[in-house]
Amino acid sequence: MNSPAELHQAYVLHTRSYRETSLIVDFLVPDEGRISAVVRGARRPKSPQRSLLQPFARLLISWYGKGELKTLKLLESDNQFMSLQGRALFSGLYLNELLVRLIKAEESCETLFKDYQRALLELTQTKSVEPVLRCFEKQLLQTLGYWLSFPEKGVDQTGYLYLDTDSQWLPMTMAPTQAQQPRCFLAADLAAIAQDDYSADQTLRAAKRLMRLALAPLLGDKPLRSKDLFIKTY
Numbered sequence: 001m002n003s004p005a006e007l008h009q010a011y012v013l014h015t016r017s018y019r020e021t022s023l024i025v026d027f028l029v030p031d032e033g034r035i036s037a038v039v040r041g042a043r044r045p046k047s048p049q050r051s052l053l054q055p056f057a058r059l060l061i062s063w064y065g066k067g068e069l070k071t072l073k074l075l076e077s078d079n080q081f082m083s084l085q086g087r088a089l090f091s092g093l094y095l096n097e098l099l100v101r102l103i104k105a106e107e108s109c110e111t112l113f114k115d116y117q118r119a120l121l122e123l124t125q126t127k128s129v130e131p132v133l134r135c136f137e138k139q140l141l142q143t144l145g146y147w148l149s150f151p152e153k154g155v156d157q158t159g160y161l162y163l164d165t166d167s168q169w170l171p172m173t174m175a176p177t178q179a180q181q182p183r184c185f186l187a188a189d190l191a192a193i194a195q196d197d198y199s200a201d202q203t204l205r206a207a208k209r210l211m212r213l214a215l216a217p218l219l220g221d222k223p224l225r226s227k228d229l230f231i232k233t234y
Helices: 087-102 110-125 130-144 187-194 201-219 225-233
Strands: 009-019 020-030 033-039 059-066 071-079 160-163 169-171 184-186
Touching: 009 033, 009 087, 009 110, 020 059, 020 110, 033 187, 087 110, 087 130, 087 169, 087 187, 087 201, 087 225, 110 130, 130 201, 184 187, 184 201
Parallel strands: 033 071
Antiparallel strands: 009 020, 009 059, 020 033, 059 071, 160 169, 160 184
16 A cells, blocks of 8 residues: 555646557646656546546546656545636646646646646636636746746836847837737736736736747647637637
8 A cells, every 4th residue: 555655646637548448648746747657447438547537636646667658556536626617628728738738747846736726726716717827827937937027117118118039128119010019018018917917908918919929939830729629619
C-alpha cells in the first residue's frame, strides 16, 4: 500500500487512445508540471479508472517510469470536481489545451496549478468568462517568462502605444494607421490590464487582442481545437 506522501494532486488535461484498452493521459501536477502517463485498461467499459479520468476533477495519482511516457500506478479521487457548462465548459477546455501546448514535461508549476484551480472555480461562478480567461492567460505568460512589461505610470493615459516586434512599447505621436492598429493600445487600457481590471468592455477587448499577440509566437501556426469548437457551437 502506498503512503500518502507518494500521491500527487493532479488534473486531467487531455486523453487519447492507446492500443486496444488503454489511454495516454496528460496530467497537470503542481510539483512535476505536465505528466504523460499510460493508464492501462482505462478504456474497458467496467474500468473503475474510466469514470475518474474526467476534466476538471482533482485527482490523486502516482506513477512509475523514467522516460517521458510514464505508467500510472495509483489513481484516486480527491473529492473535488468543478462542474462547467456552456461557455464555461469551452473556456475550461481552452485552458487545458493551452497548458498541454505550452507547459513543459516534468517542470514544477505550483503557482500555475493554483492559478488553474482558481480559474476553474471562477468559471463555475460567473457568466462572464472573458475576464477569467484574460487573467489566466496573463498569469500563464508570466510563469513561462514571456510576459510583456507594461508602460510606466507616468505615460499619458489618453495616448496610444505601439507594441513593436521586440515587445517594446513605443509612444504614438499621431493616430495609428490601419496597418498599425492591431498592435496599438490606449495607455489607459494597458494600465487597467496590468491591474486585471476588466470592468470596461473596451479594456476587455484590448486585453483579448494583446493576449493573442503575446501567445501567437508560443503556439505557432497550429490552431487551437477548443477555440474552433467554441466558434462552431456558438
